[in-house]
Structure formats: C-alpha cells, structure tokens
Amino acid sequence: MKHPFQKIALNKKGDLFFAASGNSLFAYQLSEGKPTLVGSWTDELDADYKVLKAYKAQLALMQQQAEEKKQQSTEESANDDSGEPAKKIQKTQKAKKLPKMPKAGPGAPPTFTYIRDVKLSRKEDHLIITTDNDKAVVVFELDFANASEGKLLKFIKRQPFPKRPSCVVTSLDDTEIFLSDKFGDVYKISLLDTKIYKEDELEPILGHVSMLTCIDSVKDSEGKEYIVTSDRDEHLRITNYPLTHIVKKWLFGHEEFISGFVLPHWLDNKVIVSAGGDPFLCNWKWEEYDVQNSNNTLQKVDFSKLVEPYITDKHLAPSRFQNETNDLKEFSVSNIVASETLKRIVVVVERTPVLFLFKFKEDGTLEFDKKYETKADIVSVASSDNDKLIVSIDDREQQLEIFTIKGEGELVKEANEPEVISEINRLNTSVVDSPEDVVPLFMIWYLRKRSEH
C-alpha cells in the first residue's frame, strides 16, 4: 500500500509539486498533461537513529573510561614492580564488556523516520525540509538543468538541531534559514554555506518558553524586517530582525494554542491571519495593533457554526479530559493557507473533509466566502500563485485532490484530474505494509493544553 502524502508544497507558478510521503520526498512536474517525476529523495537515516546515538555515546564514554583505567593501571604497575599484573588485566577486560543495544519493548509507541515540513525558498531555487528522527534541516538546490533526468533535488546539506524542528522559512533576502523548534527556540543558519555545526555551536537568535508552531518574516511599511513567531501559549510575537534581542510587540487575542498564521502578500504584508485551537480566526492589522486599543486592529472571525456539521466522534476529547456526559468534542485548525489567485484565506479544521474559504471585504474585515468538500479528511494544503490548489487527503486510494482556480475564484476539477492523481500515486514509491506504518497524519489536536492536576 502506498504511503499517504503527509506534507505537500507547490511553487508559485503551480507547475512544480513537492510531496512528502513517509521518509521520501517526490518532486513532480505538472505542466504538460501527464505529471512526471523530476526528483526524489529518501531519508536513509536509520529508524533507530536516536537509540543508536545514545548507544554510541555510551560506548564512547565506556571506551574513554576503560582507556583511562588502563593508563592508570599501567602507571600503577610501572610504579609497583611486585604487583600482580595478571589480576589487573583481568579487571580491565571485565570493564570492557559492552552493553547490549537497547530495543523497544512490546507496547512501546512506534517511532517513525519522516519528513515534517517542506518549504521552498522565496526565490524558489532551493527546497528545505525538516526531518523528524535526527531533528535536522535538509537543504536541496533545485537543479532545473537536470530535472528531465529526475535529478531536480541536488542535496546541499543536512544540519541536525538539538530539539525537534516545528517550522522552517527563509529570510526575506533568502540568504538565511530560520528554524523554529518545539523547545521554543529559533535558530538561523545560512542557506548556501555547507558548513555543518555541532550542537553546542548553535545559539538561538530568539526564543519563547513555549513550543513554537510557526515562523515567517515580514517587512513593515517603512521597510523594516521582523520575524513573526507563534506558540502553544497563545502568543504571537513580532521581533526585530536582524536585531532579534529587541521584541517589537505581542499580539494578544488567542485563547488557545496557535497552530499557524499567514501573511497574505496581496495585502502588502499589512495583515496577519492566525488560527489554532480557538473556534475563531484572528485577523490582525499587526503594524497598528496596540494592546491598549485593539478595537480596529484585531477582528475575531468565528467559524464554529460553519464547522459544526463536520464535527463527528473523531473530535471527541480524549477520555481523560472528557466531561461527565462523555460528549465533549474539540476541533482545531490544522491548515491555514493564503491563496494569492483566489485572494482567499483557506482554512482546514483537523479531521474534516472540507475547505473553508474566507475573503477580505473592502474595509479589511474577513468573512466566510464559500466551502468545498473533499472525499476524505484533509491532511495538507498547497496553493500556487497561479491557478492551482492541491490537497492531500486521508484516503489510501486517491491520496490527493487537485483544484483549478477559474474566473471569479471558483475551484473546479479538470477532466484529467483522476489520471493526473493516479500517475502521481504510481510514481510514489513509498510503500508501507500496514496502516500502522503510516506516519501520524493528524497531530494538531495534541497541542491543546491540559491543566496539570
């Protein structure tokens, strides 16, 4: 069985489609009729990487200790010529006995090696992905000259980080990569430089004491650059760049975790739309926003009525956090995308088969426009600046749905959509034996905060 696409991306033109399937990444050319595979990469890192890393560190330590001991005993025996060398050698050998490689016992949660985030650089000449197992950023140059031979993805570097990456983006000038992690820190590495840093050489450029969920860069109307970060503790923070020790402001409005935000480029970066565990979107005029007067700079757009028909038993809160009647249902936004052609904010609630489109009115307020249902629950959404919107769905047969944007922002399916999808699936060589081997597709609900007793 083919592994589903847990994360997808499109270039602005809409003719290059990137899809992560388990620990493999596929690059497809979509322009002419039948899609072709122009590049692929599989993460060969051992699934037991973490265990191996700890094991190797332990071995190195033991070896070091043994050597120190050996040296000590040689020194001792040199000083003590009446000693019993035979006994001492025996002792050293005993200390050298190697520990067994630890193995996960029955019932241990499965570990996956898989690709989490997939992002194009702003100039679309590089692709950056994050891997789950070694917590790394992997950079590829897009080698268009060799695309026809299936060699579009030219590996540049793989930089592991101390904590699991959550989101990756490039600076506005595309020279730096910003990486946010689940420990709350943001790191900066050069996009092009191939030097790999050791863990202790990496220093965060900014940080929250909370899991970071999304990061992007923005320029204000005076041309000053900022980094925007969102976290699990309802915070959206605007930080100066490159002087990242100066916090510009916080945007206060969310009452639950934030899972993501977008900066619709057609609105000159004046607007941030954010969402997460709240039943509303926040529409911010972030530059003018002032905590002492948020009336005209923050709009909360409630979508609970819209999503209600799609809330099922899949949204029941975990039993430990249930109410007395066992019917507490929770929902969170898993995808928020700004579609340039549609001029719409596309919103997906986790474990629902529907796209909600929101549009801006003349006065800058955001309102519901229309919705499009899909065959199965939506996993990931990718939008081009041109005419495409692709969603990956939790359906082992179909895997994708491809929408073409027509006229006044209508989403339609082309006649050849089934063939295009089946060809993409045929070229996906990431296979799993059973559904248990599929990486987790719905993880956002897990960010909801539960108070400790």
Added chain:
Amino acid sequence: RAHSNPFSDHRLEYPLSPEVMNWTKLYPGYVDPADPTKITKQVEIADIGCGFGGLMIDLSPAFPDKLILGMEIRVQVTQYVEDRILALRDLHKDDEEPADSAKFQNISVIRGNAMKFLPNFFHKAQLSKMFFCFPDPHFKQRKHKARIVTNTLLSEYAYVLREGGVVYTITDVLDLHEWMVKHLDSHPSFERLSKEWEDEDTCVKIMRESTEEGKKVARNKGSKYVACYRRLPDPAI
C-alpha cells in the same frame, strides 16, 4: 515541594493581555474611585520567584509610592505570602507614622509563570526594577533552559523594563552567578552596574539582608553573589 517545572501546563491564571488584567483585588488600597475596575497606579517593581516574600516586605516601606508585585510559581508558597501580606496590612492599618507609609497596601503576590507569561501582565517599559533573588540553580546541563536568566528570556525582560531600569540578581551558587553574569554581559540591552553603585543602592542592601534565602545563607556563613544591570536604550532601527 521545592521545585516546579516551568515548562509544564500548570493550572495557571493569567490575563489574555496586560490591558484586561484586573489589579483591584491585588491592590485594594489603590482602587480608582472614578472606576472601581481600575487602580490608580501601575506595578513598577517585580520580584520574580519571590519565595516567601521577605524582599517585598522590606521594599514596601522603602518605596511607599511604588506598587510592587511578587510572582511565584509554587501554589502553597504563593498562598503563604498572600496570607502574610494580608496579616501585615491588617496589623498596620491604623499606623500613623510615618506619614507616607503604604501600610503594605503597595505589595502583592500572584501565582504565575514569569518565564511564559510576563508580557501578559506587563506593558512594554512598565517596570523600573526586576529582582531575581536566589533562583532555582537547575544544575543539570540539560535543564539550563529552565534557568530564569537565558539569552532569549532576557529579551522579554528588556521588553517590560524601561530604559534605565535595573535587573537585580543574587545567588549563593557561584556557577549560577557566573551563568547570569555571562548571559547579561552578552545581551545588548543590559550593562553591568559597578561595585560602587551596588554599595550605595538601597535595594542591594535589602536584597542581601532581607530574603529568607539570604538569611539562611548568612546563617550557614555562605557567600552571596550580586550582579546588577541597567537597561540600555534600544538603538535606532
């Protein structure tokens, strides 16, 4: 318990933003007669991880015109400080001397996680002094992010501190002192104050002598390491 994990989701109460924070219950002596949902002053001094409240109790008469807030993450300790302040207020409610006495109405405590939610309580540049007295040393390397002074957190402290405001640190753990000095020294928003300045400053004197931890260290004849930093102006961007 002696410790609390600053990373976990405690059942914490914190305002959605500093704008909606209701201070009237904490400082009933300063409720605005014109608007009983507001107080007439803003908190200006914060004691982060105030422990049993000894520092605040000595700061109260020294700064009778300033509002002082202690933040403490441990529930029982917070409760104790709250009771202690209420008792002091009651005991001194009829004091006539000195004339400017705040009668402990100017100090208060909240249970909170300053590492996560400081900007939810305080506006930009609201504070003039922040105290970090005998913080949890978190000796283990992998726990260093849990320390109250880190490069990334200092930027949040710099946000709530006004220009010229002061960060006070004191600890009996040399390793932690060196850690705090190293991080504050390398942070562009802070500049270390001299030994002479420390010797002249009232707060340093109070900090050395009045906290419960400070007294304990003195009883055990331990060392106390002090480092104070001034908040520098931000460069023009």
